[in-house]
Amino acid sequence: MRERGRTRRLMGLGARTGGALLKTRLGGQADWRALGEALFEGLSELKGPAMKLAQITSQWDDLLPPDLAEELSRLQRQAEPMPWPRIHEALVLQYGELDRHFSDIEERPFASASMGQVHRAVTHTGETVVLKVQYPGLAEVLESDLKQVKRIMGLGRWFKVPQARLDALFEELAASLREELDYQAEAAALARYRERYAHRDDIVIPEPLAELSGAHVLAMRYVAGTPLRELETADDATRQKVAATLADWITLELFTHHEIHADPHAGNFAADDHGRLVIYDLGAVIAVPEERLHAMMALLEATLDQDPVAMDTALLAMGGRQGVGAPLALYREAAQSVAPLFAPGKQDFGDVRVHRRLRELTPKVWAAMDRLQPPAGTLLLSRALNGHYWNLVRLQARLDMASRTAPLLAWSHGKRHA
Known part of the structure; x- marks a missing residue:
């Protein structure tokens, strides 16, 4: 019923x-x-x-x-949040007698999402942990x-x-x-990422606790932090440090490890008291094949060259365009809107003029939908990149994107024309 x-x-x-x-x-x-x-x-x-x-x-x-x-x-x-009695049912199903494992569990979650919510708990040894509980x-x-x-x-x-x-x-x-319902896979991803970034002093990833985790509950050591969405009022130095770490981490993930964190919800990231980037949730990590990276860089290269014909060629290669009559004027406007973020020197992601120009393109994009299509296999990737972009906007990042992308464009251009 x-x-x-x-x-x-x-x-x-x-x-x-x-x-x-x-x-x-x-x-x-x-x-x-x-x-x-x-x-x-x-x-x-x-x-x-x-x-x-x-x-x-x-x-x-x-x-x-x-x-x-x-x-x-x-x-x-x-x-x-889901009412505590339903969450309590899920915890009892996982642990049996809760008192055997925890001296206290906060009934009010400090984070709730679409597939589960997170509660703080204290073990009998006095350690604070977090329990990510899948909705019953x-x-x-x-x-x-x-x-x-x-x-x-x-x-x-x-x-x-x-x-x-x-x-x-x-x-x-x-x-x-x-x-995303596979908490064992997320625990494995947490362990993999902790090992991958163990040498970094600017990235923190919580440790999964296998002895307290199961099919529907993922337990991790508690890592305190201020969520990205609450950093808008933080001091500028902290915001810029976190923004630079986030941008460089995304680049490293894509071009070195061929993966990306595909759930860029601002609540999944935080800054600790030392200004380090905390990555809480690894329930959505997707592989990004090298050929897809080359296709993306071909489109970016054409966009920065403000070459609408080359942009159309790149979109056709990605499967993002069909039919006849390329919307060249739309490409040109899009390139003009995006290009300022990649101009030499540090660019301000908080510049509302860029967002306004992109939003003004929206009706034209919808009008051209008979020719422009979402490329198959890129839904989560484009969502991840778009979400991470807006996280940088929230941080009011000032980044030199030209120097960051130049070696990537050269690498991809060389590979594509070798």
Whole structure:
């Protein structure tokens, strides 16, 4: 009965979303604020894959109507926690008698998300740990939820996105959500990353505790830190230090280890009292093949050269364009909007003029959707890069992106033309 009620609610939210999209497509004005409020309230309570999809979507806030983007962004920071009795059930299922393992568990979570929430606890030895608890029954409703998500994604056909491309995007999302429920895989990723960055004194990754972890609870040593979203009012030196570490870490991940942290939620990162970057959550790590990096760098090179024909060639190679009639004017505008971030010297990611120009392109991007398509296999990668970009914006980073990208462009250019 509970699953049927959940399905009905998801179908209702999907229908409401579809109605707003259809009204817009027919030239009307949708009430995006009301839709966003409805999605926030419904998905915050339901949790699960649909809420995760909305969180992913909210990170492309430069492509969404501003009112909708603002409401969906609340899912990143204000999601309602699951009541303690349900979480208590999950903990008892994992540990049996909780008193045997812990002297205290905080009933109020200090972080809650779409697939689980995090509670502090104290062991009998006096050590503070964190327990990442998967929402009870989530694995059972996952496939049912995914069916509804697939129906909602089917609305993309109204914007002339081919069914094969929608199916590929859905499968990439579904695989990621299934993997995110695998806490043993996340524990292994934490251990791998701790070993990888053991020599770094500017990166901190919590230690997983195998003896207290299981299929639905991941235990880690507690690492205190101020979440990135709360660093906007921190002193400038701290923000710049964390921003530089974050930017260099993303580059190292991509071009040395061919991986990337694919859940750039601002709550998954923090700064400790020493200004070190803390990486809390490794439930979504994706591989990035070298050939994909070369394709991305070819597009970036063409963009920085402000060469719309080369941009089109790069998008065709990535599978991000179809049909006839390349939108060259749109490419040119996009290049002009992005180029300032890569000008020589330190560039200000807090410059609202860049974001304003990108947002002004949104209607033109949607209008060209019959020719521009999301490349298959890049949904999570583009979401990760976009999310990390907005984390740098939140930090009001000032970075010399020209010097950071020059050797990468030279490396990729040489490989592609060897």
